[in-house]
Amino acid sequence: MSTSQGFPRVLSIQSHIVHGFVGNKAAAFPLQTMGFDIDCINTVTLSNHPAYANRCRGAGLETPVLQELLRGLEDNALLRYDLLLSGYTRQKEHLLAIADAVEHIRASANPDLLYICDPVLGDNGSYYVPEELRDIYLSRILPLATAVTPNVFETQVLCGAAQPPTTAQQAIDACRSLHARGPQIVVLTGIPIASAETPPVGGASTPTLSAVVSFRPRGADAAHEEVYQVELPRLPGALSGCGDLFAALLTPGIFRTMQMDSSAERGACLAACVAQAARTMTQVVADTLRHGEVELRILAARDAFIRHGDVVRDTVANYCLHHAPSDEHYASARAAHGVHDELRSLVQRVSVRRLRHRPAAEDPAAALASFHVSHHTSLPSAPMGPLPLQPLGVIFDMDGTLTLPGAIDFAAMRRELTAMHPPLPPHSTMDLVAYLNGLGDAAEQATLYDVVRRYELAACDAQALRPHLHELLLLLRRHCHIPLALSTRNCQEATDVFLYQRYDLPSDVFDFVQVRNTVAVDGQWVNKPHPSVAEDVLRRWQVLPASLGVADGDHGEAENRRRVVFVGDSMDDMKCGRGAGCTTVLIRTHENEHYLRSADCVANVDFVVSDLNDLALLLVGRPLHVH
Numbered sequence: 001m002s003t004s005q006g007f008p009r010v011l012s013i014q015s016h017i018v019h020g021f022v023g024n025k026a027a028a029f030p031l032q033t034m035g036f037d038i039d040c041i042n043t044v045t046l047s048n049h050p051a052y053a054n055r056c057r058g059a060g061l062e063t064p065v066l067q068e069l070l071r072g073l074e075d076n077a078l079l080r081y082d083l084l085l086s087g088y089t090r091q092k093e094h095l096l097a098i099a100d101a102v103e104h105i106r107a108s109a110n111p112d113l114l115y116i117c118d119p120v121l122g123d124n125g126s127y128y129v130p131e132e133l134r135d136i137y138l139s140r141i142l143p144l145a146t147a148v149t150p151n152v153f154e155t156q157v158l159c160g161a162a163q164p165p166t167t168a169q170q171a172i173d174a175c176r177s178l179h180a181r182g183p184q185i186v187v188l189t190g191i192p193i194a195s196a197e198t199p200p201v202g203g204a205s206t207p208t209l210s211a212v213v214s215f216r217p218r219g220a221d222a223a224h225e226e227v228y229q230v231e232l233p234r235l236p237g238a239l240s241g242c243g244d245l246f247a248a249l250l251t252p253g254i255f256r257t258m259q260m261d262s263s264a265e266r267g268a269c270l271a272a273c274v275a276q277a278a279r280t281m282t283q284v285v286a287d288t289l290r291h292g293e294v295e296l297r298i299l300a301a302r303d304a305f306i307r308h309g310d311v312v313r314d315t316v317a318n319y320c321l322h323h324a325p326s327d328e329h330y331a332s333a334r335a336a337h338g339v340h341d342e343l344r345s346l347v348q349r350v351s352v353r354r355l356r357h358r359p360a361a362e363d364p365a366a367a368l369a370s371f372h373v374s375h376h377t378s379l380p381s382a383p384m385g386p387l388p389l390q391p392l393g394v395i396f397d398m399d400g401t402l403t404l405p406g407a408i409d410f411a412a413m414r415r416e417l418t419a420m421h422p423p424l425p426p427h428s429t430m431d432l433v434a435y436l437n438g439l440g441d442a443a444e445q446a447t448l449y450d451v452v453r454r455y456e457l458a459a460c461d462a463q464a465l466r467p468h469l470h471e472l473l474l475l476l477r478r479h480c481h482i483p484l485a486l487s488t489r490n491c492q493e494a495t496d497v498f499l500y501q502r503y504d505l506p507s508d509v510f511d512f513v514q515v516r517n518t519v520a521v522d523g524q525w526v527n528k529p530h531p532s533v534a535e536d537v538l539r540r541w542q543v544l545p546a547s548l549g550v551a552d553g554d555h556g557e558a559e560n561r562r563r564v565v566f567v568g569d570s571m572d573d574m575k576c577g578r579g580a581g582c583t584t585v586l587i588r589t590h591e592n593e594h595y596l597r598s599a600d601c602v603a604n605v606d607f608v609v610s611d612l613n614d615l616a617l618l619l620v621g622r623p624l625h626v627h
Contacts, residue, residue, distance in 0.1 A: 007037040008255060009080065013066075013098055014087030014118070014244065016042035017056075021298045022049045022241040023088055027248035033302055034252050034309030036083075041069055043089040049240040051294070063093035070101050080109040083255055087244055088120040090129045092136045099140040114258055117145040117183075118247045121154045134158065138181060147185035147254050148178055149247050155188050166192055168212075172227050175214035179225065185254060187274060188212040189246060193229065207234040213274045215267035226267025232278040235285050241296050242285065249277035252309055256316040261597070269319040273312050280308040310610045314588065317596050317608040387583070389563055391482055391619055393511075393541050395534060395577065397568035398488035398498060399459075402469055405569060405589045407459040416451055433489050433516055433527050449491075456494040465503055471624045472612045473509050480620050485537045487514040487566075487576075489527045512540050529572040531579025538564060538580060565619065571595060574604040585609060585618065 010031060015023030024040040031038045043066070046058035073079040084105070086098050105113045119137045122128045134157055142148060142158075156164040159177040171193065175186045191210045211230040216222070253273025257266050283304050288297045396402055414432070418424050421444070424435065436452070439445040476482045488495055492515045499505055499513065517525045519536045526532050543560045558581055566577025567585045569592055577584040585607045586592065595601045596608065609615050613624045 007035055008082040010036050010038040010083045010085055010251070011041070011079075011081045011101075012038055012085040012087075013041045013043060013094075014085070014089070014120075015044045015046070016040070017046045017048055018058075019048045019295075020240070021245070021296045023244050026241040026244040026296065026298060027085065027087075029298055030245065030248045030301075030305045030308075031251060033305040034312075036251065039073075039078075039081075041066065043087075043091070043094055051238075051240050060090060061094070063091060063097060066094060066097050070097065074104070079105060081105060081113060082110065083114045083116060083251060085116045085118070085247065085251060086141075087118045087247065088129075090133075092130070092133055095133060095136045095141055099144055102144045114146040114255060115144055116147045116149070116247065116251060116254060117141055118149045118243060119154050119158060120243070121150075121157060123151055123153050125153060127157075142178065142181035142183060145183045146258065147187065147250070148183045149187045149189060149243075149250060150178075151243060152188070152190045152192065155191075168193055168229065171210075171212040171229075172214070172225075175212060175227055176222050176225065179214065179216045179222070184216055184218055184258075185270060186212075186214040187250060188214075189243065193231075208232060209234045211274055211278060213267075213271045215270050217266075226271075228267070228271035228274075230271065230275045230278050232282055235282070235289060237289055239285060239288060239294070239296055242281070245284065245296060245298070246277060246281050249280055249305075249308060250274060252312045253277065253316070256312060257319075260316065260320055265319045269316055272315050272319075276308060276311050276315065280304050310614075314608050314610055314614070317588070320597065320602070387565075387619060390480065391565045391583075392543060392560060392563040393483040393485065393537070393565070394476060394619065395485045395487050395537050395564065395566045395582070396510075397528075397570070397573045398486060398490060398495065399463075400569035400589060400591070401567060401573070401587055402466055402486075403498070404464045404466060405591050407463040408455055409459070410455075413452060413455040417448055420451070421448060437525050437527075453491045453493065456490050457497070460494055460497040460502065463498070463502070466612055468612050468624050469503075470505070472616055473505070475616055475622065475624065476619065477506075477509055480622075482619075483511050483541055484509060485512040485514070485541075486510045487528065487533055487537065487573075489516045489572075491515060492517075512537055528568075528570075529575035529579065531576055534564075534566055534576050534580035534582055538582075567615065571600050571604065575600070578604040583607075585615065587611075587615070 012024055012027055012031075014027070017023065017025055024042060028038050028040055042061060044058060044060040046056045048056045050056050070079065079101070084098075084102055086095075089095065102113065102115050117137075119141065120129065121134060121137070137158065150158055152164045155161075155174050155178075159174050161170075161174070165171045165174050165188070171188055171191055174188060178186045189211050191212050193210045193212075208231050211232070212227065213230060214225055214227040216225045250273070253270060253276065257269045257273060260266055260269065280301075284296055284298070284301045287300065288295070291297065399405070399408060414424070417432075424432075432452070436445055436448055439448070473484065477484055486495075486499075490498075495513065495515050499510075500507065514533060514536065516527050519526050519530075519533050521530070521532050538561060541564070543557075543564055561581030562583050564580075564582045565585055566573060566580070566582040567587065568574060568577070569587045569589050571592075574584045574586055583606050584604060586595070586601070586605045586609075588596070588608055588610050595605075607618060609618055616622055616624050
């Protein structure tokens with residue numbers, strides 16, 4: 001990855017306007033808020049977009065200048081990007097220069113460069129660029145593109161069809177035609193698929209449009225295509241820049257999905273990401289119309305864009321774990337959280353259904369992922385969470401889970417311990433608590449644990465709760481009556497500060513509290529990741545078949561164990577929960593990002609969430625009332 005300060009780099013080559021939000025002005029801010037480092041080359045600079053009464057003034061970029069800009073980037077070793085995004089231009093020479101740039105970057109800097117092409121040709125049945133550009137797109141651009149995002153008119157002309165696609169089968173045929181030109185990903189936008197094929201969502205009569213998403217792995221034939229329909233409400237009026245913004249919203253999903261190790265889940269994962277883009281897009285457009293403005297309210301949507309990036313990241317992470325979210329209500333609820341009441345129902349009317357998928361016999365994992373993402377085609381106003389049954393209990397880790405990570409200075413602690421006990425390497429990945437518990441010298445063990453305890457108590461002053469922890473605990477404990485337990489490897493004193501002295505937590509919020517010397521096996525203290533730690537809580541909660549009236553033996557006990565959720569921020573938490581048969585939820589932090597693509601993560605994590613609000617939606621299908 002050619003990252004800048006850890007952020008994926010994007011080169012965006014499209015139009016620019018001085019006033020308003022079209023082209024690069026519609027793409028740059030959303031992509032920056034979603035964590036992308038974007039460089040822009042403007043194919044044309046205009047005073048405003050052409051929808052104004054007195055049109056616009058400006059000039060196009062001369063092709064030699066475009067070529068000089070690209071050479072300047074190359075001369076300074078800056079032509080190293082993860083993605084290239086292209087949009088509006090009126091000059092075929094621009095397209096040829098873009099094609100040359102894609103080939104050059106792949107040959108010299110990044111063979112995995114993703115190229116997302118928005119083939120801007122026209123709309124509403126007519127061209128607004130020279131028609132000769134169509135042939136350049138077909139001959140030079142599409143063979144290089146990773147993804148192509150044409151609107152309904154552009155789909156018609158690129159496929160050479162007599163009429164625009166208006167049925168599911170015509171959309172599938174159009175996708176197949178475009179795949180044959182080169183792109184692995186095709187997203188057709190604004191397709192007016194007849195309502196007879198897609199009944200109104202939730203019984204509502206709101207007119208709809210569809211985005212049709214198709215994925216075909218590189219080198220595969222048509223039999224391996226997966227095609228999905230994402231239906232969204234058709235809003236009145238016409239706003240400039242919608243296609244440019246939508247392409248930007250698609251970018252995180254395409255980028256992260258194409259990083260997945262296997263193509264088995266990519267089609268369904270892409271559909272989920274496109275649905276999320278449609279939800280965010282619907283929110284921005286509806287908010288603009290509600291305020292009676294003529295320019296997209298891009299700046300006002302900052303929080304929506306940040307949220308969009310988080311939802312896409314977690315969606316892909318969950319598909320990487322071979323665990324697609326089993327209910328689109330969850331994604332819809334996350335997208336709608338914090339949205340103005342008048343817009344929420346519109347956002348929640350975005351839905352996904354499968355039109356075509358690869359044969360299950362050839363690729364069962366893809367078929368499973370397809371089923372998950374398309375399981376529901378209507379989204380009610382009161383969304384449910386994806387867990388099929390309310391949890392029987394939730395076990396929380398403390399540091400980094402209920403608090404923000406980084407309070408304990410582990411590096412300094414380990415240096416001091418190593419100075420006192422040289423056999424312990426200063427940068428070892430060894431489990432420190434397990435190592436100290438295994439020392440044969442009780443006096444030395446006590447001395448070293450005094451050091452650990454001192455750092456843990458010092459961290460209490462730097463400790464900060466995760467935002468909205470009180471609201472989450474109140475929701476789960478008081479309103480949903482779910483038993484809660486706390487499991488930490490901290491000492492008792494530091495845990496008491498957290499529970500009773502600093503944060504005004506209810507004294508009875510946790511049924512059980514485990515510290516590092518709570519659970520013993522064969523006369524020895526054990527801690528996470530040992531499954532006995534979680535099993536101790538299960539025994540205390542009597543999560544057993546007989547106590548719950550389940551008469552089917554081991555199967556019933558296993559099902560009940562799965563209904564206990566273990567929430568943490570480390571692999572020790574996840575392995576402990578998984579070993580005891582619990583459902584595991586990893587809270588994503590900057591310190592555990594490297595877990596997400598690891599074999600340990602795939603083996604031990606069921607869900608990944610970004611924050612406590614997402615956790616509430618996952619556990620009980622209800623957002624926290626936060627602002």
